[in-house]
Amino acid sequence: MGDRELRVSDAEREHVGELLQRAVGLGMLSLGEFTERMDTALAAKTRGELNAVLIDLPGVRLIGRPAAPPTRFVNAAPAFPKPARRPLPVNPGNAIRSRMSGVTRKGPWQVPPTLHLNNWFSGITLDFTEAIMSTQIVELHVDDYFGSLNLIVPAEATVDLNALDLVGSSINNKVRTGPPLGPLHLVVRGQLRFGSVTAKHPFIAHWRKLLGH
Template sequence: MGDRELRVSDAEREHVGQLLQRAVGLGMLSLGEFTERMDTALAAKTRGELNAVLIDLPGVRLIGQPAAPRTAFVNNAAPFAKGRPPVSHIPPPPAPPRGAGNVIRSRLSGVHRRGPWQVPPTLHLNTWLSGVTLDFTEAIMSTQVVEVYVDDYCSSLTLVVPAEATVDLNALDLIGASVNNKVRTGPPIGPLHLVVHGRLRLGSITAKHPLATHWRRILFGPGV
């Protein structure tokens, strides 16, 4: 069995996703091409299938070739040619502490947290092509300030917060992404203040109040 037939892991697929994202930032791929190649990478089972999405990207190395021709080995830690800057100089979200129970990891899935769920002081979201809804209206908080660290590819995150809550989305590193904050940013005036950090690639984040709160304010005024 050759290297091309070897099975690939989720970590290798994620690494290829990072290479494709950098290629978008360097102008090598359009957003449409990125989406098509990400679909192929997520479905890839062998290294040959995974390397196929990198075949025409310059400055990276192929499996089994000593020189640095035109494609990439999926585990190469420095994929692009020397001297080219990364897409962003903002460091990635810190690694979540092991065993803390505060990690939401999703691939091609839908995740919902509603009702009286326990909210830790920090939440780490690692999502690919997923939809995540975090509803804090009935959640049980251990601290007033909750930090949310996002590491996202092509996903949507919806934050539903009670009327008195505030949400700060100003610390995000956005790459082809959108942010829509429909609530106060601060200072904290109620039982919950969300601070969202991290990277959002070709995805979206929306912070909003529940629909009932929205209609009450329309009917009875902002003081309600």
Template sequence: MEARDLRVSDAEREHVGELLQRAVGQGMLSLGEFTERMDSALAAKTRGELNAVLADLPGMQLNPAYGAGPYPQPAVPSAPVPVPVPPPAHPAVTGQSVPSNVIRGRMSTVTRKGPWHVPPTLYLDTRMGSVTLDFTEAVMQTQVVHVTVDDYCSSITLIVPPEATVDLNGVDAVAGSASNKVRTGPPYGPLHLVVRGRVRFGSITAKHPFGTALRKMLGT
């Protein structure tokens, strides 16, 4: 079997993602080309398919530690250069203005807390940042809120009231994590979050406010 026909691992796909980010930072790829090639890399099953997204980028090839391949293996700097990446092609975020139910972040910290108004649907469009959505004092329009996530390399935290429930089953974590530390449902309390979408090289966590478990133990 030729090297290009060998199956690839998540570590190899993540390595190629770092190389593509570096290529954007060096001006070799546009943001649109980055998105197309990143999607191809995440879907690649063989080393040949994975190398195809790098074939025309000088100095950008799979790390030799992942095995020999049919392409030359020039030295590549180990530290990735953080660069902004493009928004998704969702109709809600393609216009000039950002709708009120869209939360966007690019290499930044985004926080919603206190009595903020929560629409029935939310879209998180985030890149290489930190996002905290605190629903404990939020003004809800509906009991069930649908949250769609499109993220690269961010840390997303959902803080919900003690009786709330969260469903993270629709989240596709690619080289990342989705952690639910609260009850999943069915909805019976003041809030039920239904979260779906994709988290790439990042994390999403649903949890109660700090000290909730202790207050329950003390009956306060």
């Protein structure tokens, strides 16, 4: 079996995603081309499939190839702010990690004091209206690409989105930001690239407020 047929890992796919991100910043790829190649990279199963998205980009070290001499591309600063890499918690209940998927947490789910979100091309909905919290203040650490994050909170909850770093993204906070007066205060930190975050109350709570109930 040759190198092209070897299976690739999520870490290799994410490395290729970072290289494509740099290529956008250097003007080698348009956002449309970036999206198409990211789709291919995330679906790649072998090194041959993964390397196909890099083959025409100068100065890129292909997966499984010996390191090439440094070039202008490799040494270039990344196009977007890059967060420091921190290992995700061992406990899977403290992390949501998805690729091209939809994830929903609702009902009486257990909410840890800190929740890490690492999602690409995914839609995440976290419904806290019936959730079981162990602490009043819950921190969400976000490191997402091309996704949407919907936060549904009880009427008395507060949500602080001011610590988010945005790249081509949007925020829509329809609830109070603080201080933490109720049983839940969400603090969202980290980075969101080409995505959106919405914090809101449940639909029924919105109508009760309009009706004065």
